[in-house]
Amino acid sequence: MAKTLYDKLWDEHVVRTEDDGTALLYIDRHLVHEVTSPQAFEGLRMAGRNPWRGSSILAVPDHNVPTTDRSAGIADPVSRIQVETLDKNCEEFGLTEFDMSDVRQGIVHVIGPEQGATLPGMTVVCGDSHTSTHGAFGALAFGIGTSEVEHVLATQCLLQKKSKNMLVSVDGAVNPGITAKDIVLAIIGEIGTAGGTGYAIEFGGDAIRALSMEGRMTVCNMAIEAGARAGMVAVDATTIEYVKNRPYAPQGEILDRAIEHWQTLHSDAEASFDKVVHLDAASIKPQVTWGTSPEMVIAVDADVPDPAQESDAVKADGMRKALAYMGLEAGTPINQVAVDKVFIGSCTNSRIEDLRAAAEVAKGRKVNNSVKLAMVVPGSGLVKQQAEQEGLDKVFIDAGFEWREPGCSMCLAMNADRLEAGERCASTSNRNFEGRQGQGGRTHLVSPAMAAAAAVSGHFVDVNELMSDQ
Amino acid sequence: MQAFTTHTGIVAPLDRPNVDTDAIIPKQYLKSIKRSGFGPNAFDDWRYLDEGAPDIDNATRRINPDFVLNQPPYDKSTILLARENFGCGSSREHAVWALTDFGFRAVIAPSFADIFFNNSFKNGLLPIALDASVVDKLFALVEHNSGIEFTVDLQAQTVTAGDESYAFAIDDFKKHCLLNGLDDIGLTLQHAEAIKAYEQNRQQTAPWLFPGK
Numbered sequence: 001m002a003k004t005l006y007d008k009l010w011d012e013h014v015v016r017t018e019d020d021g022t023a024l025l026y027i028d029r030h031l032v033h034e035v036t037s038p039q040a041f042e043g044l045r046m047a048g049r050n051p052w053r054g055s056s057i058l059a060v061p062d063h064n065v066p067t068t069d070r071s072a073g074i075a076d077p078v079s080r081i082q083v084e085t086l087d088k089n090c091e092e093f094g095l096t097e098f099d100m101s102d103v104r105q106g107i108v109h110v111i112g113p114e115q116g117a118t119l120p121g122m123t124v125v126c127g128d129s130h131t132s133t134h135g136a137f138g139a140l141a142f143g144i145g146t147s148e149v150e151h152v153l154a155t156q157c158l159l160q161k162k163s164k165n166m167l168v169s170v171d172g173a174v175n176p177g178i179t180a181k182d183i184v185l186a187i188i189g190e191i192g193t194a195g196g197t198g199y200a201i202e203f204g205g206d207a208i209r210a211l212s213m214e215g216r217m218t219v220c221n222m223a224i225e226a227g228a229r230a231g232m233v234a235v236d237a238t239t240i241e242y243v244k245n246r247p248y249a250p251q252g253e254i255l256d257r258a259i260e261h262w263q264t265l266h267s268d269a270e271a272s273f274d275k276v277v278h279l280d281a282a283s284i285k286p287q288v289t290w291g292t293s294p295e296m297v298i299a300v301d302a303d304v305p306d307p308a309q310e311s312d313a314v315k316a317d318g319m320r321k322a323l324a325y326m327g328l329e330a331g332t333p334i335n336q337v338a339v340d341k342v343f344i345g346s347c348t349n350s351r352i353e354d355l356r357a358a359a360e361v362a363k364g365r366k367v368n369n370s371v372k373l374a375m376v377v378p379g380s381g382l383v384k385q386q387a388e389q390e391g392l393d394k395v396f397i398d399a400g401f402e403w404r405e406p407g408c409s410m411c412l413a414m415n416a417d418r419l420e421a422g423e424r425c426a427s428t429s430n431r432n433f434e435g436r437q438g439q440g441g442r443t444h445l446v447s448p449a450m451a452a453a454a455a456v457s458g459h460f461v462d463v464n465e466l467m468s469d470q
Numbered sequence: 471m472q473a474f475t476t477h478t479g480i481v482a483p484l485d486r487p488n489v490d491t492d493a494i495i496p497k498q499y500l501k502s503i504k505r506s507g508f509g510p511n512a513f514d515d516w517r518y519l520d521e522g523a524p525d526i527d528n529a530t531r532r533i534n535p536d537f538v539l540n541q542p543p544y545d546k547s548t549i550l551l552a553r554e555n556f557g558c559g560s561s562r563e564h565a566v567w568a569l570t571d572f573g574f575r576a577v578i579a580p581s582f583a584d585i586f587f588n589n590s591f592k593n594g595l596l597p598i599a600l601d602a603s604v605v606d607k608l609f610a611l612v613e614h615n616s617g618i619e620f621t622v623d624l625q626a627q628t629v630t631a632g633d634e635s636y637a638f639a640i641d642d643f644k645k646h647c648l649l650n651g652l653d654d655i656g657l658t659l660q661h662a663e664a665i666k667a668y669e670q671n672r673q674q675t676a677p678w679l680f681p682g683k
């Protein structure tokens with residue numbers, strides 16, 4: 001029978017199935033960070049258990065780490081204890097950890113792929129919803145809660161019910177200057193934040209196939225914002241080129257065998273999906289969110305929508321609450337909205353390609369005087385190194401951006417980087433929820449190029465217009 | 471895990487769609503390395519007018535009188551009534567721990583985010599998905615009968631509200647575990663031999679998945 005990519009990945013990992021369809025699924029790669037793991041290790045210890053297969057684990061602190069000078073350690077004692085707890089747990093159980101002083105340290109979803117620890121065909125889990133990122137490799141990757149982290153630690157398996165299959169096909173080619181972030185925001189605008197609930201989404205179509213691995217990761221990263229626990233892209237030559245020669249990737253004869261298998265990781269031509277959504281790539285414009293949910297998104301040349309035009313009463317009420325929180329009036333052109341801060345980073349957009357795109361806009365320009373802070377936070381120590389070799393740090397610093405150490409940073413403001421109440425931010429992260437970047441902070445999600453354009457303009461602007469105005 | 475059989479309690483209406491996990495428990499509380507004590511900070515940004523931090527005594531903070539869970543009798547509620555896509559956002563199980571620590575045993579909504587839904591079952595919190603039209607009715611019922619109690623019967627898979635009873639669906643396996651308060655890990659380890667056999671087979675057929683072995 002013809003199978004989807006998701007069907008293939010699922011079937012390969014089922015150890016056994018209960019009568020009601022609940023499956024015991026084998027997990028190949030377990031990524032661990034400091035926030036969602038302490039209680040899981042504690043549970044393991046209390047039950048006198050050991051990790052089933054320690055070599056499947058790669059741990060890294062990312063949420064709490066400072067993005068400024070690290071030689072003094074972490075100032076906040078609560079954050080420090082959490083990071084130290086991860087260090088201790090990894091030491092006690094003999095697990096691989098890239099600690100804060102390791103050049104390979106970074107955001108967990110950046111370093112997995114960067115190290116080749118994420119491979120096509122794997123099941124990848126992490127106590128973090130943006131684990132969907134790794135699906136870009138033709139892997140089945142999803143976020144889990146802390147009890148599930150403990151379950152995987154203890155058994156190498158997870159109890160799961162199979163999701164339904166959804167195909168989101170982005171047909172044709174995008175216009176110049178349109179990035180993966182614009183594509184995925186447009187998808188979420190189309191299907192809504194609950195549109196993918198209960199589904200595993202495969203992203204396909206010419207526009208997705210044309211993306212680099214970085215771009216595919218950006219798209220899959222935000223599958224969870226569309227409600228889908230997992231997002232994925234079929235394996236092709238781009239995938240295999242990216243994976244080869246990474247530290248954790250197979251080599252030699254085993255690599256050849258692996259590639260042979262990886263080439264089968266795509267949906268069969270006749271495979272049927274429970275739901276199919278088509279988007280016309282050429283119609284996608286640079287996107288900006290205006291509200292407090294990623295589905296509240298518009299094109300940069302559009303106006304903030306009016307709840308009075310919304311027929312669904314619950315939705316209209318949600319829009320009113322969002323406008324009040326965001327301090328916006330319906331009908332305002334979004335490109336007239338001024339920003340206080342700019343954040344370029346997060347597991348959505350902190351890879352080398354993202355930094356290059358932002359630097360291209362920043363080059364020869366200055367951060368607008370009205371902007372209080374514009375910061376660039378690379379996704380990992382190795383991304384930072386690469387960017388510095390290319391001179392991107394100089395471009396940013398000359399333009400007035402701050403150039404920081406890697407971590408989650410202002411994506412969720414668990415460390416010192418945050419918005420103050422009422423501050424408005426152009427952010428390349430993935431969530432614009434109330435208080436996400438600091439209590440009372442107002443987040444607008446955009447691509448790296450659009451964030452840099454907002455930084456130099458002081459307000460949202462179509463980056464393509466800015467670039468053609470030279 | 472605390473078993474769930476039947477439960478009767480006061481229902482608090484939280485009339486918002488897309489209540490996300492950042493709203494249920496803001497990030498500053500995720501720094502804890504414990505599982506308990508999150509209740510006083512459930513819905514922190516909505517519940518208090520000043521900003522909270524893990525080391526602040528909540529008794530000294532300014533309460534938001536407009537927030538439903540601050541208003542008697544809802545401060546004693548054990549069933550939460552909410553709108554669609556409840557629990558969206560991050561995977562933080564702290565959101566479930568905050569709700570159970572507050573005293574909630576069940577959440578009723580038209581739909582739930584997947585990870586939150588799964589996390590709930592691991593902690594004896596029962597997420598109940600009912601039709602949006604039924605949820606509309608329940609909101610109206612609670613609005614006109616402040617402090618009304620509903621009864622949830624897991625064995626029978628029903629919610630009784632006023633004169634009506636509504637059936638809900640649940641996976642057999644999840645129901646069985648919750649009714650008996652079973653520990654997932656213990657159950658899975660009964661299949662340790664099957665896991666080992668699977669693993670050995672994969673080491674032969676897909677050796678690249680077992681580096682360093």
Ligand code: SF4
Nearest residue numbers: 130346347408411412
């Ligand atoms: S960068 Fe943001 S979304 Fe990504 S793992 Fe860190 S906190 Fe989560």
